[in-house]
Amino acid sequence: MISALSILGLTKTYANGFRALAGIDLDVAEGDFFALLGPNGAGKSTTIGVICSLVRKTSGTVKVFGIDIDADFSRAKQYIGVVPQEFNFNQFEKVFDIVVTQAGYYGLPKKLACERTEKYLRQLGLWDKRDTRARMLSGGMKRRLMIARALVHEPKLLILDEPTAGVDIELRRSTWKFLQDINAAGTTIILTTHYLEEAESLCNKVAIIDRGVIVENTSIQHLLTKLDTEVFVFDTREELTAFPDISGYAGKLLNGYSFEVQVQKNQSLNVLFARFAEQDIHVTSMRNKSNRLEELFVSLVESGNSAEKPGVTS
Amino acid sequence: MKTGALWIAFSTLVVREVRRFTRIWMQTLLPPAITIVLYFVIFGTLIGPRIGEMAGYPYIQFVVPGLIMMAVITNSYSNVVSSFYGNKFQGSIDELLVSPVPNYVILLGFVLGGVARGLAVGVIVTVLSLFFTRLQLENVWVTVAIVFLTAVLFSLAGLLNAIFAQSFDDISIIPTFVLTPLTYLGGVFYSVDMLPEFWQNVSLANPVLYMVNAFRYGFLGISDINIVWAFVMVLVFIVIAFTSALHLLARSERLRS
Numbered sequence: 001m002i003s004a005l006s007i008l009g010l011t012k013t014y015a016n017g018f019r020a021l022a023g024i025d026l027d028v029a030e031g032d033f034f035a036l037l038g039p040n041g042a043g044k045s046t047t048i049g050v051i052c053s054l055v056r057k058t059s060g061t062v063k064v065f066g067i068d069i070d071a072d073f074s075r076a077k078q079y080i081g082v083v084p085q086e087f088n089f090n091q092f093e094k095v096f097d098i099v100v101t102q103a104g105y106y107g108l109p110k111k112l113a114c115e116r117t118e119k120y121l122r123q124l125g126l127w128d129k130r131d132t133r134a135r136m137l138s139g140g141m142k143r144r145l146m147i148a149r150a151l152v153h154e155p156k157l158l159i160l161d162e163p164t165a166g167v168d169i170e171l172r173r174s175t176w177k178f179l180q181d182i183n184a185a186g187t188t189i190i191l192t193t194h195y196l197e198e199a200e201s202l203c204n205k206v207a208i209i210d211r212g213v214i215v216e217n218t219s220i221q222h223l224l225t226k227l228d229t230e231v232f233v234f235d236t237r238e239e240l241t242a243f244p245d246i247s248g249y250a251g252k253l254l255n256g257y258s259f260e261v262q263v264q265k266n267q268s269l270n271v272l273f274a275r276f277a278e279q280d281i282h283v284t285s286m287r288n289k290s291n292r293l294e295e296l297f298v299s300l301v302e303s304g305n306s307a308e309k310p311g312v313t314s
Numbered sequence: 315m316k317t318g319a320l321w322i323a324f325s326t327l328v329v330r331e332v333r334r335f336t337r338i339w340m341q342t343l344l345p346p347a348i349t350i351v352l353y354f355v356i357f358g359t360l361i362g363p364r365i366g367e368m369a370g371y372p373y374i375q376f377v378v379p380g381l382i383m384m385a386v387i388t389n390s391y392s393n394v395v396s397s398f399y400g401n402k403f404q405g406s407i408d409e410l411l412v413s414p415v416p417n418y419v420i421l422l423g424f425v426l427g428g429v430a431r432g433l434a435v436g437v438i439v440t441v442l443s444l445f446f447t448r449l450q451l452e453n454v455w456v457t458v459a460i461v462f463l464t465a466v467l468f469s470l471a472g473l474l475n476a477i478f479a480q481s482f483d484d485i486s487i488i489p490t491f492v493l494t495p496l497t498y499l500g501g502v503f504y505s506v507d508m509l510p511e512f513w514q515n516v517s518l519a520n521p522v523l524y525m526v527n528a529f530r531y532g533f534l535g536i537s538d539i540n541i542v543w544a545f546v547m548v549l550v551f552i553v554i555a556f557t558s559a560l561h562l563l564a565r566s567e568r569l570r571s
Contacts, residue, residue, distance in 0.1 A: 014571060015567060015571075049571070052412045053411060053412060053570065054408060054411055054412065054570055054571070055570060055571050056570055056571070073414075074315055074414040074416065075414070077412065077413060077414040078414050080412070082412050084405075084408065086405055087405070088404065088405030088406055088408050088409070089404070089406050089409065090400075090401070090404055090406045091404060097330075097333075101326055101330055101409075102409055102413070104322055104323060104325075104326025104327075105323050105326060105327070105409065105410060105413035105414075105415050106319070106323070106413060106414065107315055107316070107318065107319020107320070107322045107323055107414075108322065109322060110322075149409070
């Protein structure tokens, strides 16, 4: 089976000597919803830039659906749709014109371009704004406009660089739903995000990149099994004056009606609840203190910080 | 991309470019018309009669072809430099760079947009000149060919400027300090025969001189320089500018890091 994206030994050193990518290997299967995570400056946007030709690689190979970008970038680009991090459309053009023009760049005949533009503007809730100049749109609408523009030639691989940054919760959820639908319809999606809840909710595979190196590349499910400790917050019906006596579990009282407990991988929540029952503590709700993927992400990046990693070369 | 798709991409880009300058016609088409009318009034009607004849023609008739050419040069240049740099500034040039459109199509699309504005302004100015003088057309083919090639050349020059530019200052430096002096000293207002021999020879290094004289030849049948040589020079400059622009579109750090 041909991979949607296959990267081997990808390096990028900028003109100022900064080594952004230090030999990345990455394989994204067709149909995946793939998260590319990493702290700021880790190399996510550089990787995306290389894939879509905005950044020239220093070495390595990149194949899109089996097509080597060095051999036939024009054909490879037909398969790719990109939603960049920054707004990068002409602010003075109308919404409809921006999308239909992009379709033209991919060689779509006018009639088909107009049909596709209407289809995606409707799906993304922008049809009513089709005659509005782009600069008049809200931030969330501008993000959706970039998604419509990226989809108008119906790419097999959609790359989104932080598509929900600065977007309100309702809009974020509707964008997630839209992306899940097009992924279910067969589009492979690569997503970079700082919202790890987003990656955990949407993606089936994840790679974590730090200082130009892939430090983890696996399925979300497998990655979460590596989590040794989870911190749960419990809310109680009655007020507590001290942290409950639950030997073997570390934790602390947060306020009179809630406390947090660290649960190790080999410990059971059943035991914990039995102890609560013994002490007549009535738990009304419980939740993870932070996103599970976030805890793993932090631990992976922090462990990387302590080891020697590539960065600026002299 | 297949030929049909290439043609769609090319026409999309050209239509977008033409739509851009027609949408803002108050900034792109009206000002050059007003400026050139002022030239006609001052140099043609007010000062012209006192100057008398130039190369055997009334001054207004002599100066009109040069002024039309000046309008074509500045407008074809400024259209591409402002459009391409505007795209760079807003990041929307990425729309083209991530698409499968080959660099030569991008180049031709922007150039044809510049040519369209240059020629549109040229036609407007020519029509306006008829209010001030009677125009004769000695050789229509020379006139059309040289004005088209000149618009192509200065559209290419505008593209080169825009690729290198990193600020709005950078796109005004060349027009102000290079293009305007070359145009004013390129025989628009005078015949180079009037200059001392040394300055005549210096003038021969000015590419605008060849274009203005070839254009004037098309109208009046007179020229300070050989017409064939003028076409050769313009074509050579076009080849150099085209090759350089194509190379920069593919390799410039100012477009792809």
